[in-house]
Amino acid sequence: MSSLTEKDRPIVRLLLNTGTCPRCIFRFCCVGSQTPYKRPYKDLMKELKEFLKNNPEKEDTVCFEVADPPCKRIRLENTEEGPADLNQNGVLKQIALVNEENTALESSAVKVCNVCLGILQEFCEVDFVKKLCQKVKSADYQFTSFVFSVSLPPQLSVRERAAWLLVKQEMGKLGLSLAKDDIVQLKEAYKWIIHPQLSEELGVPADGKSLFEVSVVFAHPETDEECHFLATACPDCFKPAKNKQSVFTRMAVIKALEKIKEEDFCKHFPCPPTSPKNFCVALEIQCNNGAVFVAGRYNKYSRNLPQTPWIIDGERKLESSVEELISEHLMAEFKADSFNFSSSGREDVDVRTLGNGRPFAIELVNPRRIHFTAEEMKGLQQTINNSSDKIQVRDLQLVTRSAIGHMKEGEEEKTKTYSALVWIDKAIQKEDIAFLDDLKELKLDQKTPLRVLHRRPLAVRHRIIHTMKSEYIDEHHFRLHLKTQAGTYIKEFVHGDFGRTKPNIGSLLNRTADILELDVESVDVDWPPTLDN
Amino acid sequence: MAAAQGGAERYFTRWYKPGTALTGRGARGGGLCAVTCVCVFADVKGRPCEDFCVLQHSNRQYNNYNSCCRICVITLAEAHPLLQNGKTIKSINYQISANCSRLQNKVSGKSKRVWLGAQFLTELAPLCRISSSDGEEYTIYSCIRGRLIEVNENILSNPAILQEKPSTEGYIAVVLPKFEESKSITQGLLTQKEYEEVLLKRLNSSS
Numbered sequence: 001m002s003s004l005t006e007k008d009r010p011i012v013r014l015l016l017n018t019g020t021c022p023r024c025i026f027r028f029c030c031v032g033s034q035t036p037y038k039r040p041y042k043d044l045m046k047e048l049k050e051f052l053k054n055n056p057e058k059e060d061t062v063c064f065e066v067a068d069p070p071c072k073r074i075r076l077e078n079t080e081e082g083p084a085d086l087n088q089n090g091v092l093k094q095i096a097l098v099n100e101e102n103t104a105l106e107s108s109a110v111k112v113c114n115v116c117l118g119i120l121q122e123f124c125e126v127d128f129v130k131k132l133c134q135k136v137k138s139a140d141y142q143f144t145s146f147v148f149s150v151s152l153p154p155q156l157s158v159r160e161r162a163a164w165l166l167v168k169q170e171m172g173k174l175g176l177s178l179a180k181d182d183i184v185q186l187k188e189a190y191k192w193i194i195h196p197q198l199s200e201e202l203g204v205p206a207d208g209k210s211l212f213e214v215s216v217v218f219a220h221p222e223t224d225e226e227c228h229f230l231a232t233a234c235p236d237c238f239k240p241a242k243n244k245q246s247v248f249t250r251m252a253v254i255k256a257l258e259k260i261k262e263e264d265f266c267k268h269f270p271c272p273p274t275s276p277k278n279f280c281v282a283l284e285i286q287c288n289n290g291a292v293f294v295a296g297r298y299n300k301y302s303r304n305l306p307q308t309p310w311i312i313d314g315e316r317k318l319e320s321s322v323e324e325l326i327s328e329h330l331m332a333e334f335k336a337d338s339f340n341f342s343s344s345g346r347e348d349v350d351v352r353t354l355g356n357g358r359p360f361a362i363e364l365v366n367p368r369r370i371h372f373t374a375e376e377m378k379g380l381q382q383t384i385n386n387s388s389d390k391i392q393v394r395d396l397q398l399v400t401r402s403a404i405g406h407m408k409e410g411e412e413e414k415t416k417t418y419s420a421l422v423w424i425d426k427a428i429q430k431e432d433i434a435f436l437d438d439l440k441e442l443k444l445d446q447k448t449p450l451r452v453l454h455r456r457p458l459a460v461r462h463r464i465i466h467t468m469k470s471e472y473i474d475e476h477h478f479r480l481h482l483k484t485q486a487g488t489y490i491k492e493f494v495h496g497d498f499g500r501t502k503p504n505i506g507s508l509l510n511r512t513a514d515i516l517e518l519d520v521e522s523v524d525v526d527w528p529p530t531l532d533n
Numbered sequence: 534m535a536a537a538q539g540g541a542e543r544y545f546t547r548w549y550k551p552g553t554a555l556t557g558r559g560a561r562g563g564g565l566c567a568v569t570c571v572c573v574f575a576d577v578k579g580r581p582c583e584d585f586c587v588l589q590h591s592n593r594q595y596n597n598y599n600s601c602c603r604i605c606v607i608t609l610a611e612a613h614p615l616l617q618n619g620k621t622i623k624s625i626n627y628q629i630s631a632n633c634s635r636l637q638n639k640v641s642g643k644s645k646r647v648w649l650g651a652q653f654l655t656e657l658a659p660l661c662r663i664s665s666s667d668g669e670e671y672t673i674y675s676c677i678r679g680r681l682i683e684v685n686e687n688i689l690s691n692p693a694i695l696q697e698k699p700s701t702e703g704y705i706a707v708v709l710p711k712f713e714e715s716k717s718i719t720q721g722l723l724t725q726k727e728y729e730e731v732l733l734k735r736l737n738s739s740s
Contacts, residue, residue: 447683451544454594454602454709458640458682498606499687499694499702512701514543 004029004051007174013052014170018272020163021113022048023120023193027184028167034192041110041121111275115163116186117156117220118279124193132285133201136214139287142369143212145204148195150187151217153280154253155226159273160186161257166271211290211370217283222276224248229268230256292364294330295399295406295528296381297357298322300347302390303517307346318349325391327362329384335368344410344525345486348518355417355522357394359410361403372398374531395531403528410486410525415466417483417524418490421517422505427475432509436470436480439508447500449492463488480505481521491515542701545588548719549610549728550656550676552583582735584610585676586700587722602715605677607660607706609699612732614671616699621666622692627684629659635684635706651680651709656721660684660706663695677718679710 004012008029015025022044023037031037036044112118122128136146160183168178195206198214227248231238234256238247257265300322309324310317323341331339343360347353372380374397381396442465448456464485471479482490489501494515496504506513588606609616627635639650654660654675661684663671675681684706688695695703710718723731 450590450604450606450707451592453604453682453707454590454592496702498704499685512698 007176010170011167012048016048019111019114019275021116021121023189024113024115027189028163030182030184032184037189037193112279114273114275115159117276119186119190119218122279129197129201133198135285136202136287140368141212141287141289142371143204143289145207145210146202146212146214147208147210148198148206149213149215150190153218153220154248154250155220155223156186157253157257158226158269161265162269162271162273165262165266213288215286218280219283220280222278227253230260233264234259289366289370292334292367292370293361293399293401293403294364294396295361295403296393296396297359298326299357299392300353303350303352305390306349322391325388326384326393329380329387330362330364333380334364336364337366339364342404342407344407344523347520351518351520353520358523359407359525359527361407395528397528397531399528406527410523412486414486415483415524417521419519419521420480420490420494420515422478422480422494423514423516424476424509425512430472433470433472433478436468439468441466444493445502446489446492449489449497461487490518544591547725548587548589548722550585550587550722551728551731582612582614583671584612586610587676602709602712605708605710606704607676607708608704615663615665616696622695623664623666625661625663625689625692627661635660635681638681640682651682654679654681654708673705675708677708677710678714679708682707682709
């Protein structure tokens with residue numbers, strides 16, 4: 001149970017008279033229980049006023065939740081005491097009551113709080129909650145909980161400071177102190193009030209860890225310039241903004257408030273803060289779902305398909321891409337804003353990926369739909385596979401963010417096996433290539449290939465070819481199977497790249513070699529988990 | 534994929550810098566022979582047929598201004614004296630001057646701006662000097678403007694490959710033109726066809 005005590009009275013009187021709303025008054029009186037804040041605004045206002053009319057000499061702690069306001073009882077007592085003056089008293093009392101009612105009527109139009117600018121007033125009301133939830137529902141997201149985040153205009157911090165200084169001074173007269181940390185934070189009180197209402201309307205609980213975020217940006221243009229005095233007082237807190245946005249960000253304002261001396265603050269800003277004409281406005285209401293991750297393995301059967309879109313000067317050089325063929329269907333099903341595709345390494349446009357395929361992971365950004373059963377994922381996999389013969393996917397499944405780490409590991413650490421069709425200028429016989437099968441752990445020094453030097457720095461890569469197996473075809477051709485370390489450039493190992501990869505097939509056979517075809521036979525990563533496809 | 538050409542040459546376009554005056558420059562000195570043989574570079578002694586071939590790779594890096602970067606490999610053209618029968622290479626020297634060695638080119642590091650330390654070359658910048666056993670000395674020029682990426686150290690240890698495989702393992706250097714200049718890079722060079730015409734003219738003028 002909360003209570004306002006006698007010592008709160010001067011603060012309550014001061015704040016109420018200077019235009020502060022009941023809930024902010026509670027905050028500055030350090031009312032730490034949630035229940036009082038959740039009560040209807042009108043009730044709070046009424047009871048506060050009656051609390052002030054209470055006899056200040058009463059010693060009992062006044063419990064704020066008492067149903068009968070004490071002043072009514074006092075009036076009755078008075079009328080009982082003077083029977084002779086009853087009529088006069090009665091009339092007088094009635095006039096007094098009427099007057100009070102009039103003033104009550106006058107103040108029934110809610111004045112904008114000079115501290116919270118309406119956040120703990122209008123924006124706690126059912127109407128706003130309904131409007132908010134309406135927006136959330138129409139955005140059509142799938143979610144099981146929510147986190148509600150609020151962005152407040154920076155001038156609220158300035159006004160909060162002014163109110164604190166005012167209250168601190170008043171309490172000082174009573175020999176009491178008030179630390180900034182004792183005051184209940186505005187955002188915290190707001191969430192106490194609004195979370196249960198949102199939760200009820202949306203049908204799911206509020207959860208700080210939720211991936212579904214409802215965010216509201218509040219603004220109060222009328223008082224936007226109130227922060228500007230801080231720029232003259234603490235210029236180094238306000239760096240010129242790179243974008244065209246205001247330099248008076250919330251963080252910058254808070255920093256400046258920490259620096260500025262009390263005397264300087266009071267010179268430039270009124271304590272108590274002035275009463276504004278308008279309430280805050282809710283500028284933006286946005287919903288966002290945390291990303292979901294889908295992983296799998298892909299096969300590539302086309303020798304004319306890039307992994308990512310190949311677009312130059314706005315013109316597409318090759319139709320489609322591996323990532324588009326896979327992501328297209330996922331984007332449609334998950335109803336995401338965008339995607340990020342990553343894989344355990346990649347192959348050139350003209351290289352096929354056979355065997356179990358290459359692991360990939362797709363991050364779907366801000367998906368509207370997040371729940372998919374294993375059956376539904378299988379169906380999705382089938383849809384992708386039916387849509388193209390250039391690629392096929394397997395083991396399609398929902399995974400966590402750790403997927404990205406697995407991709408990297410696969411790319412940098414795991415071995416791969418390849419099959420290359422090799423051409424030789426001078427005639428070869430079976431015996432000439434047999435020795436290749438016996439070369440184990442062959443060490444290569446590969447300078448950055450000429451074909452990527454325009455975008456990669458010059459370096460020497462030391463890589464190992466673990467095993468090789470040759471298959472003689474004819475005097476100028478043979479097939480070479482290799483198992484290599486991650487990051488080995490196979491084409492350069494075959495043709496030598498102007499002698500910049502050593503050794504190379506040409507140098508090993510003492511001839512000139514070229515690579516006609518290359519296939520990835522396997523990517524030796526055991527992730528993602530194999531599914532019963 | 535087609536066979537035929539060996540190795541990595543498939544993706545290169547060949548451009549030529551003949552060791553002769555280009556169109557419009559006219560003759561220096563008399564005689565038909567002089568026209569075709571005078572070198573375009575003023576301070577070179579004007580040797581016949583010191584032609585170079587620049588291999589420009591097809592892979593490009595684009596920036597916002599629609600210009601692109603394509604790696605170029607500087608090689609000797611087949612007509613170059615060093616590649617003719619009977620020539621033996623005595624030495625190859627990448628020390629161009631007292632202060633400049635092409636072997637000491639700073640291109641280490643992983644950042645994208647790694648080329649900033651590389652030696653900048655103009656068309657007339659010498660890459661190396663090659664001496665043949667008959668006492669001749671030849672200067673190999675960059676032929677294009679750009680940053681020096683590397684010089685071929687393999688020919689230092691094995692000069693024979695310069696003559697055996699001048700268009701691949703026997704290359705001289707790798708140069709990366711500046712983004713902004715990418716379009717003008719090939720302006721001072723001849724296409725394969727244009728070069729073949731020059732060769733034809735030489736043949737006719739000497740007969």
